[in-house]
Amino acid sequence: MxxxxxxxxxxxxxxxxxxxxxxxxxxxxxxxxxxxxxxxxxxxxxxxxxxxxxxxxxxxxxxxxxxxxxxxxxxxxxxxxxxxxxxxxxxxxxxxxxxxxxxxxxxxxxxxxxxxxxxxxxxxxxxxxxxxxxxxxxxxxxxxxxxxxxxxxxxxxxxxxxxxxxxxxxxxxxxxxxxxxxxxxHSSPRFMAQSAGQRRIGYREDDVVFSAAKLFFAYGLGNAMFCSMWVGATSVLYPERPTAESVFHVLQVHQPTLLFAVPTLYAAILADQNSKDERLPERLRLCVSAGEPLPAQVGLNWRSRFGRDIVNGVGSTEMGHLFLTNLPNAVEYGTSGFPVEGYRLKLVDEQGRDIADDAIGELLVNGGSAAAGYWNQRDKSRTTFIGEWTRTGDKYHRRADGVYTYRGRSDDMFKVSGIWVSPFEIEEALMSHAKIAEAAVIPAEDLDGLIKPKAFVVLASREENISVLFDELKEHVKRSIGPWKYPRWIRVVDELPKTSSGKLQRYMLREMVVDQNGSAH
The missing domain is CATH 3.40.50.980 (Rossmann fold)
Known part of the structure; x- marks a missing residue:
């Protein structure tokens, strides 16, 4: 240090x-x-x-x-x-x-x-x-x-x-x-660059880095500034909002060796019909995703089309950069992988007690890049930064072999038939269907006042028989993850509400439902 x-x-x-x-x-x-x-x-x-x-x-x-x-x-x-x-x-x-x-x-x-x-x-x-x-x-x-x-x-x-x-x-x-x-x-960038950059991603001095995620964003700052400069690499900067066309232009002109983007952009590239004949440069040895969970189907589709994997990573503004990723040489889609060297992770229950493997708990992180706190937000600082540990607000499952899997935001989880359900799990199942480009799930009350999943989906093609597709999707989810988890309602939308950094805004879906239907159905 x-x-x-x-x-x-x-x-x-x-x-x-x-x-x-x-x-x-x-x-x-x-x-x-x-x-x-x-x-x-x-x-x-x-x-x-x-x-x-x-x-x-x-x-x-x-x-x-x-x-x-x-x-x-x-x-x-x-x-x-x-x-x-x-x-x-x-x-x-x-x-x-x-x-x-x-x-x-x-x-x-x-x-x-x-x-x-x-x-x-x-x-x-x-x-x-x-x-x-x-x-x-x-x-x-x-x-x-x-x-x-x-x-x-x-x-x-x-x-x-x-x-x-x-x-x-x-x-x-x-x-x-x-x-x-x-x-x-001051000491945080060095910690991030050595841990995530050198030890996990494997940055080298001869690398050319292209991060479609912007520098104002913790993920982008780590990718294109801290990790690249630590080893004396070169970063390509793109000032505009990235699109499939602009990403392929940068890839062709600058031939980067490392590509960093958010899952939404990877999905958009796969869906872009104008880019269907494009290929990745031979020099590009690694594609990395973070900023939001990478749907397994996006990774599988990327591998199928380009012959390359996407390394799924997890980080936060509070921790500065990535602290949990798939291993670059052993990607397992649907999981978040292993802790980055230099970071310790643990799962806790609602009372803050450590939980065993094969259970779901809130993820806490310990590492030298943790923020000093929030500016003028004493109560929130005390709630998030607990001694050496930082609360993420995310629910995870940990297997006996140490692999972590995302299960949703702590405040997004809900019970169906008395069993905890992760919206992200249902979204993953919906997106594994070939006709679905994106999906988001929220809890909603049925006529008896019981909580059930409601889904919002963006179709891969608008030329679909909606009523037939609804039945198809419900059966698909039942078979994939369990009969009680299927969405009781499915609504087609043109796009999902997201923050400027690409994160899903579920509360806007809840407000949309209330505004248009007068209830949360």
Missing amino acids: PLRDYNAAVDFVDRNVAEGRGDKTAFIDPSRRICYDELSDAAARVGPMLARLGIEQESRIALILQDIVEFPILFWGAIRAGIVPVLLNTRLTADQYRYLLEDSRSKAVFVSTNLLPLIEEAAADLPHLRSIIAVGDEPSSALNLRDILAAENEGGAPASTCADDVAYWQYSSGTTGMPKGVMHV
Whole structure:
């Protein structure tokens, strides 16, 4: 582990130069690339630039940036200066941005120029915010990063920070309510990179990494920043929202060796008729999924079409990156795999007592990348961070051989005929049917007031006889996972409600049912 006196930016940026990788490409975006030497020089000038803006050590700055080269420059430059970058989602509303900027008390916000009008609206009259700086080439009346960074002729010395200083924030992308500020310390990125990056995924210096998951997202930050830079690899950045077409374009142009995406994108690629003749590059040795559980059928379909497996991973904003994955050389679809080296996992019951194998309990994680806590949310911090353990809020099953399998969110589980049922298990069964692209399940009351599963499905093809398909699906679920678990109601929808990071929002399905039918049927 790092010594007490430790600055993460020196370890991740300057070390690569010191070890002879200065002229190696660190990041590529559609308009430019930057080598480790250039990144080190630019990051060193960020501190003096921020000081000129009146921003002192331990202050916070918000980054609302697309995945472009300026992201790592500002991220590491701020950390190097002992200033805390707060990474914000690029797909929020003005009201949400106002809440986050107010909550974080950021003194400056660096924003991609296409989002500038929205942020200017959101930031109006905020007392703590001193500067809005545009990032990009489009003209605007705001200060521009290119100009103010170029005005700094010399880089500043790294700030004296320690391993336990807060280095950066991310906001949790919870499926309900406003997000919580998650504070990570300087020593966390190193722990994530060594544990998940080197030991489990097997990052190498010659890797070219493409993470379709964005840098503001804990999964993307770990993939394309921490794990890649730790070994001196190269990351390809894509600023727009990824589609099947754009992913294949990046794969063809840059020939990456590692691909990271969320299950929704893997499913979208498989369903995209315009890409049905595309193939993966020979150099691509590993595909990884996280952000939400990977449906087994998506993995099986990917293997069938491309001859490659998808490694299913589990992480969280609170833990910073992946702590549980399938083994890359032994993928078992339908499971979450084994704990990443350096992390300990346990399952507990409702009273917090450890449970034995072959039972379902809430998953707790112990590891050196756990967040320091939530910003100004004392009660929630105490509930989530319990000594050395972090509660995930997820239910899991653990086999005797140590393999974990996801069973749903703790607050999503419900009983049918007195037996606990996981919505995710029913969704998996529905999606194993060839005519279903996506599925979501919630509890609903029947006419007798008893709880039963209700399903929402997105069809693989709209040319289906719905009434015949309903009967087909019910029998399919009965045969797959048990006669009491089949959905009593099935509703076809064009799409499922999700957060901007791709997580299913079940509460919106419940609200949709209530709004349209007057009851939860």
